[in-house]
Amino acid sequence: MSTTQAPPLWRQLQAAAAALQAVRAGQSATTALATVAPALRPAAQALLFHALRQLGRAEALRSLLAKRAPAPPVDALLCLALALVWDEANAPYTPFTLVDQAVEAARRGGARAQSGFVNACLRRFLREREALVATSARDPVAQWNHPRWWIARMQRDWPQDWQAVLRASDHAAPLTLRVNRRRSTVAAMQARLQAEGIAAQPIGDDGLLLPRPRPVPELPGYAEGAWSVQDAAAQLAAPLLLQGLARPTDRPLRLLDACAAPGGKTAHLLECADAELTALDVDPARCARIHENLARLGLAAEVRAADAADVAAWWDGRPFDAILLDAPCSASGIVRRHPDVRWLRRESDIAQLVVQQDRLLQALWPLVAPGGRLLFATCSVFPAEGRERIETFLAHHSEARLLPSPGHLIPCSAAAAPAVPDNRPRDNDGFFYSLLEKGPR
Ligand SMILES: C[S@@+](CC[C@H](N)C(=O)[O-])C[C@H]1O[C@@H](n2cnc3c(N)ncnc32)[C@H](O)[C@@H]1O
Structure with a gap:
């Protein structure tokens, strides 16, 4: 984790504790x-x-060591240190x-x-590691590092x-690249x-899966648009x-990517098909990311900030001949890459997100041409x-x-066949896909 030029560990700990x-x-x-x-x-x-992947454990240990939580900056430093030290076999x-x-950081x-x-x-x-770890393990939040x-x-x-x-969810995800078909091939990029x-x-x-993740800027071909980072699912x-x-x-294929930012799937669609694509996102700042990604990859779409x-x-x-609705969701499938998500979400968020998902499905379905398709996705x-969203939709x-x-697509599930080809260990993010077709008029 540290190199000879890296700032001292106590400074890294201060920065991580503040975060x-x-x-x-x-x-x-x-x-x-x-x-x-930036240097830190x-x-x-x-x-x-x-620390976020071990926060349930760290908080349980802290409460065994000090019944009353200290002030937030001290508590954060203590929990950070406990998260890093508690499991000696995996301690950095x-x-x-x-x-x-x-x-020293304190x-x-x-x-x-x-x-x-x-x-x-x-x-x-x-001194008391073994007994404290055993006691903390009685708490499911400590054992599984997710909210109750x-x-x-x-x-x-x-x-x-x-x-x-x-x-x-407590392990870092592998680095998976998506090769830009318009610029390279999987075999050429692998070589x-x-x-x-x-x-x-x-x-x-x-896709190309790198079992040992590397910093993205160290990999050849990124700036020239030969690939993007995107999970296999x-x-x-x-x-x-x-x-x-x-x-x-008699006309170009018309595609809509309704919730498009930062443009990962928009770009993949355009790498795979010659199409007139509209990419929407409600967040104008995130629309800028779509523009950046498309420019790097040498692709073009009409990008609009809209609900x-x-x-x-x-x-x-x-x-539209086809619509991708990659709907806003809990992101509970991508906690390997975003370990903060599990601690930031509230259970009540799910009900609100479900309302959003139904609203988007209802509004966009009439825009699908007869014989066309809508792919509903959530991570x-x-x-x-x-x-449950699709069952409700189909009922009406x-x-x-x-x-x-x-x-x-459940990561590491025991189901018989992997949904992602060549991915026997199911080393992919959690996703959901339902492909709907509209009957002819
Ligand atoms: C799961 S992310 C999309 C990821 C994207 N498809 C990709 O592959 O890079 C969901 C996106 O939906 C956007 N969003 C949420 N509500 C929306 C709405 N009502 N209309 C359009 N976009 C919306 C969010 O700003 C967010 O960028």
Whole structure:
């Protein structure tokens, strides 16, 4: 995690603890890390992500060591240190180094007056590690590192798989690239990586999985648009929507990506098909990211900032041959990459998101041409944001037909066949896909 030029560990710990405090106060990790000095940011992110994946355990240990929570900056530093040190087999530093540097971080920062307290707690933890870890394990939040409501929901929704899914969430995701078909091929890109000593395995139609993640700027071809970073499950969207879709002979194919930012799936659609594509997103700042990504990849779309469900505000009245609705959701399927999500979400958010998902489905379905398709997608592992939405929709739309679809892609599930080709360990994010076809007029 550290190199000879890296800032001292105590400074990295200070930055990560400040970011952890911000996440605990409701900020996203991305926003919290944006305030960290660029030189410190990669190291602070690595420490923060490790801590967020072990936060349930760390908080349980802290409450065993100190019944009353100390002030938020001290508590964040203490929890960060406990998250990093508690599991010796997977700790990024030796216990001595970690405790020494955490105390130094307290001494040199805002928690100066509390450095003795931090020292006492951490040294007691090292002395009584076994007993404290065993006691903390009685708390499911400590054992599974997810909020109680989330664990209960997973147990109810996935009685066979919940443990495997929660366990997988505590590991960093592999780095998966999507090769830009218009600029390269999977084989050529694999060879290019190989030439630089970087192992990569083909996955799905366009993917390359790097078992040992690398910083993206270190990989060849990014700036020239040879590839994008995209999980294997997310790479299923474009082929699902396009394969077998009837192509008009007298005009270009008309596609809508209704919730498009930052443009990962928009770009994949355009890499796979010559089409006139409208990319919408309600967030103008995120629309800028679509523009950047398309420019880098050498692709073009009409990008508009609009509420996709407010059809009157943006639609020109011409039906679409195919619509991708990658709806806003809990993001419960991508917690490996965004370990803050599980701690930021509230159970009540799900009900609100479901309302949004239904509203978007209802508004966009009339825009599908007869014989055309709509692919409904969410990066969620909760059936409320997947299967249940489509069941409700189909119950009210007799002209809609469900085409063969992956449904819920549950990471590390014990189901018989992997949904992503060449992905036996199911090392993919959690996703949901349902492909609907509209009957002819
Ligand atoms: C799951 S993300 C989309 C990811 C994107 N499809 C990709 O592959 O890069 C969902 C997006 O929906 C947008 N969104 C939420 N509500 C929307 C609405 N009513 N209309 C259009 N976009 C919306 C959010 O701003 C967010 O960027």
